[in-house]
Amino acid sequence: MKLGNLILVACLALPGVALAQSSVGKAVVGGKTVTLFDDGTWKYADAAAALTPGACEDVTPTVQFCAAALGWATTPPASPEINAAYRIDARHYAQYLIEDLGSDDGLTPEFMRQVVLDNAQMATGNTPEVIDVQPVTLGALTGDTVVYKAKINGLDVVFANSVFVEPKRVMQIMTYAIGSEFSPQHAGYQADFLANTKLAD
Numbered sequence: 001m002k003l004g005n006l007i008l009v010a011c012l013a014l015p016g017v018a019l020a021q022s023s024v025g026k027a028v029v030g031g032k033t034v035t036l037f038d039d040g041t042w043k044y045a046d047a048a049a050a051l052t053p054g055a056c057e058d059v060t061p062t063v064q065f066c067a068a069a070l071g072w073a074t075t076p077p078a079s080p081e082i083n084a085a086y087r088i089d090a091r092h093y094a095q096y097l098i099e100d101l102g103s104d105d106g107l108t109p110e111f112m113r114q115v116v117l118d119n120a121q122m123a124t125g126n127t128p129e130v131i132d133v134q135p136v137t138l139g140a141l142t143g144d145t146v147v148y149k150a151k152i153n154g155l156d157v158v159f160a161n162s163v164f165v166e167p168k169r170v171m172q173i174m175t176y177a178i179g180s181e182f183s184p185q186h187a188g189y190q191a192d193f194l195a196n197t198k199l200a201d
Contacts, residue, residue, distance in 0.1 A: 035058045035061075037058075037060070037061060055068070056196075056198055057074075057084075059083050059084045059096050059098065060083055060096075060098050061200070062169075062199060062200040063083075063096065063098060063171070063197065063198070063199060063200070064197070064198040064199075064200075065084065065086075065096070065193075065196060065197055065198070066196040066198065067086055067196070069196065070088070070192050070193075070196060071088055072086040072087070072088050072094060072193075073086060073087055073088070074086055075087045075093075077095065081097060082095050082096070082097055083095075083096040083097060083098050084096045088189065090178075091177050091178045091179065092175060092176075092177045092185075092186065092189055093175065093176050093177070094173075094174060094175040094176070094189070094193050095174055096171070096172070096173055097171075097172040097174075098169065098170070098171045098172070099169065099170050100168060100169060101168075101169075101170055102165055102166045102167045102168045102169050102170050103165050103166065103167050104167045104168055107165050107170055108165065109143065109144055109163065109165050112163045112165055112170060112172075113133065113144060113146050113163065116146055116148075116161050116163065116172070117130070117146070117148065120148065120150050120159070121150075124150045124151060124152050126150055126151045126152075128148040128149060128150040128159075129148060129149045129150070130146065130147070130148045131147040131148055131149060131158070131181075131182050132145075132147040132182070133145070133146050133147070134147070136162050136194065138162070138164055138171075138173070138194055138197060138199065139199050141164045141166065141199075142164075143162055143163050143164035143165065143171075144162070144163055145160055145161065145162040145163075145190065146159075146160075146161045146163065147159070147160050147161075147182050148161075149180065149181075149182075155178060156178070156179060156180040157176055157177070157178055157179075158176065158177050158179055158180070158181065158182050158183075158186060159174055159175075159176040160174060160175050160176070160182065160186060160187070160190040161173075161174040162174065162190070162194060173193060173194060173197055174190075175189050175190045175193055177189075
């Protein structure tokens with residue numbers, strides 16, 4: 001298993017029973033560009049945005065990320081539970097995990113924070129060390145960023161996992177870095193990643 005894939009496995013939060021749709025490509029329908037999703041649905045793409053350098057790409061039908069403007073390159077997700085994955089250099093990675101479950105199903109921010117840590121432990125075989133829990137916003141949403149460190153085959157990896165629980169959706173927007181501390185550079189990448197995540201109204 002590749003190092004990137006092994007690291008990504010540690011980030012999975014819930015079983016893939018209610019995953020949000022992931023973008024799988026673009027096509028032309030009736031002369032207009034559409035974004036195709038893995039469940040067979042589609043929506044019209046914003047033609048003006050597609051021509052703009054640094055334009056936002058659909059992660060799901062309701063979430064976009066402006067990756068190119070920041071220098072993030074798309075990478076293949078390590079598992080179907082991950083909606084989109086990115087890399088900015090050999091040390092820093094990011095991903096989205098968005099599911100169609102939420103507070104209407106009984107999920108709470110406290111539960112999700114524990115799930116994140118439990119799954120990191122299950123995936124790595126090591127107890128993650130919580131470095132910090134910080135309040136965070138994404139537009140009108142509020143959530144928490146859980147910053148923690150875990151060892152993967154003896155390698156230190158630090159995760160910054162921002163979790164947002166809505167009535168019908170839970171989002172994990174995370175960056176992770178190979179290293180033993182939450183560096184200012186990593187913190188900046190997480191802040192930029194969140195700032196360039198766009199939610200549909």
